[in-house]
Amino acid sequence: MRKNLITFKKPKSPISEAYRMLRTNLNYIDIEKDDRVIVITSANMAEGKTSTLCNLAITIADAGKKVLLIDCDLRKPKVHRYFSLKNEEGIVNAVVEGVFVESIMSEIEEVPNLKIITSGPVPPNPSEILSSDSMINLISKLKLEYDVILLDAPPACSVTDAAQLSNIADGVILVVASGSTNVGSAKLAKKLLEKVGANIIGVVLTKVEKTKVGSYFYYNQDYYGDSKKKKKVKNNLQPTS
DSSP states (O other): TTTTOOHHHHSSSSSHHHHHHHHHHHHHHHSSTTTTEEEEEESSSSHHHHHHHHHHHHHHHHOOOOOEEEOOOOOOOOHHHHOOOOOSOOHHHHHHHOOOGGGEEETTTTTEEEEEEEEOSOOOHHHHHHOOOHHHHHHHHHHOSSSEEEEOOTTTTTHHHHHHTTOOOOOOEEEETTSOOOOHHHHHHHHHHHHOOOOEEEEESSOOOGGGGGGHHHHHHHHHHSSOOOOOOOOOOOOOO
């Protein structure tokens, strides 16, 4: 697996703890626990949505939940790269050709509760595939078998795919990159999603500079540090101004 799957490579790091906090927050959202499908998208490209998706999937699976991750970015799929998987067949084949979905699922040996469906070949009509009755019926079937289904969607400001997927999801998480995402783009993404009735359940801020996180980051860096010489950390956490 790729090094930026930090929840697998460095499970005790502060960033991994941040993903666990995100997982905890999702548990308190008012959607059915046994009927949970979440779309993860961003306003624009290169904001960290796929990295967020993959690390969140690992974190939820580590908590004992049955997780299915589906790469629904049928334009520039990347999930297979994060987990070093082949991408010869995927969700496109299941929806368009009726390929038996279990035959295209990949199990991750290091994360027993996680299964992945890659995108498959890039089609000429991604939006039509994602909004088709076959896709809707497939997700409805899979909802009965998994505790959480995470869908990776293309950027909301670029194409309509994320909006299409939001119609079959219980919630949408919008990923925003600190220091690079234009405020107008973030607002537009929110507007486009809400226009189709999407349930935006949260925003994840990525690429935050360590110096801007405040004392909490450095407190956790000591607490979860992997140095050979363990530090004794006093309980002196103070709120940041």
